[in-house]
Amino acid sequence: MNEAPGLTQGRAPADLNRILAGQGDLTWPVWAKALLQVPRELFVPKRGWAVPDQDGVPAFSIDKRERPEQWFGAVYSDTSIVTQVDDGAGDPATGDGRFTSSVSAPGIVAQFGELLAPVRGDRILEVGTGSGWTASLLAGIVGEQGRVVSIEVDPSLAEPAAERVAAAGFRNVEVLAMDALDYTADKPFDRLHVTAGVADIPWSWMEALRPGGTAVMPWCPVWGHGHKLTLNRIGDEAVGKIHGSAGYMMLRAQRHAPCSPSSFLHDEDKARQYFTKINPKCVGRPENAPDWRTYGGGLVISAMAPGIRYELHEAEDGSGEATLWLHETFPGAREHGSWAVVEFVPDADEFEVTAYGERDLWEEVSSAWMYWNAVGRPDRTRFGATVSPEGLHVWLDRPSHVIG
Numbered sequence: 001m002n003e004a005p006g007l008t009q010g011r012a013p014a015d016l017n018r019i020l021a022g023q024g025d026l027t028w029p030v031w032a033k034a035l036l037q038v039p040r041e042l043f044v045p046k047r048g049w050a051v052p053d054q055d056g057v058p059a060f061s062i063d064k065r066e067r068p069e070q071w072f073g074a075v076y077s078d079t080s081i082v083t084q085v086d087d088g089a090g091d092p093a094t095g096d097g098r099f100t101s102s103v104s105a106p107g108i109v110a111q112f113g114e115l116l117a118p119v120r121g122d123r124i125l126e127v128g129t130g131s132g133w134t135a136s137l138l139a140g141i142v143g144e145q146g147r148v149v150s151i152e153v154d155p156s157l158a159e160p161a162a163e164r165v166a167a168a169g170f171r172n173v174e175v176l177a178m179d180a181l182d183y184t185a186d187k188p189f190d191r192l193h194v195t196a197g198v199a200d201i202p203w204s205w206m207e208a209l210r211p212g213g214t215a216v217m218p219w220c221p222v223w224g225h226g227h228k229l230t231l232n233r234i235g236d237e238a239v240g241k242i243h244g245s246a247g248y249m250m251l252r253a254q255r256h257a258p259c260s261p262s263s264f265l266h267d268e269d270k271a272r273q274y275f276t277k278i279n280p281k282c283v284g285r286p287e288n289a290p291d292w293r294t295y296g297g298g299l300v301i302s303a304m305a306p307g308i309r310y311e312l313h314e315a316e317d318g319s320g321e322a323t324l325w326l327h328e329t330f331p332g333a334r335e336h337g338s339w340a341v342v343e344f345v346p347d348a349d350e351f352e353v354t355a356y357g358e359r360d361l362w363e364e365v366s367s368a369w370m371y372w373n374a375v376g377r378p379d380r381t382r383f384g385a386t387v388s389p390e391g392l393h394v395w396l397d398r399p400s401h402v403i404g
Contacts, residue, residue, distance in 0.1 A: 128195035132161035261325035
């Protein structure tokens with residue numbers, strides 16, 4: 001039974017390769033070979049929650065025992081499969097709770113894998129073992145002369161992942177059950193593969209790379225959707241480019257606190273009100289907007305107005321009205337941080353802003369957005385980042401053109 005109408009599904013690794021190639025996600029023969037040699041079914045649990053990486057296709061529950069045909073269809077489609085919710089406290093097959101681990105969608109795995117560009121004999125450091133599937137794919141590519149060290153913060157995930165990797169026949173993988181932020185490399189790595197969203201990139205990870213070594217990761221600042229980021233270590237900094245969008249579960253040490261935007265409202269009697277002519281729905285771009293995947297304005301806002309999170313809520317009454325919520329994200333922000341609310345009304349000349357705190361969040365965000373307009377609305381692929389012991393800086397077109 002197919003519970004995801006419109007989803008292209010297969011039954012075996014070769015089918016998956018054809019699907020990914022047809023989407024343009026799989027172009028390198030080395031990755032096509034790896035996907036054939038490391039069947040995804042070996043790393044997917046019998047029950048889970050399938051989330052197709054395809055617009056308009058709903059998520060659905062899978063159960064190999066009860067619905068084997070549907071299970072194989074999910075495994076060999078471009079679908080991420082949630083394997084853990086609420087850090088193991090819930091049932092992932094229900095789709096309820098906070099998603100805390102998954103087998104990533106094959107399309108994004110191939111995209112990141114081709115950006116990483118591993119070769120035979122490489123030594124690779126991976127952050128986020130999860131099911132062990134990507135560690136095994138990398139192990140097959142680097143061969144017996146190479147090595148993969150994969151770090152998993154959750155011991156309940158690390159142990160079965162190591163067993164799956166061994167059962168798949170890979171002896172060149174070491175799975176470490178620890179926090180990757182505490183890891184200190186004793187030998188240099190050629191590549192770094194990060195499978196969790198990272199807002200603040202620790203310099204210790206860059207130090208683990210050889211000069212010229214390559215890192216790939218979903219860089220997920222608090223503003224908006226995440227970004228596919230590559231970095232190459234050059235001395236005491238790492239420089240790289242943005243390659244498109246990437247939404248991932250956050251590194252556990254950097255998770256955003258789950259809460260409603262309204263929970264950040266405090267001292268409302270001290271808030272100030274004014275009006276803006278800037279459309280808040282253009283600034284807080286919804287993810288169903290036609291060009292959100294290439295939207296570069298969010299990168300500029302992340303650089304020039306750091307530490308601000310937004311949510312855009314559309315009215316459910318059909319009025320067309322919407323509210324843009326802005327708030328800071330530092331510990332204690334719910335009690336002491338700045339916040340702003342901008343009300344969108346169709347056909348209005350101006351939009352009401354209510355703001356509180358030391359920072360005027362709407363002024364910062366809208367000024368950054370206007371700067372993006374002033375430099376020609378560059379899309380996200382024109383941006384890059386430099387990481388050093390001092391932190392991360394965003395740049396446009398060249399590393400010397402720093403934003404913010």
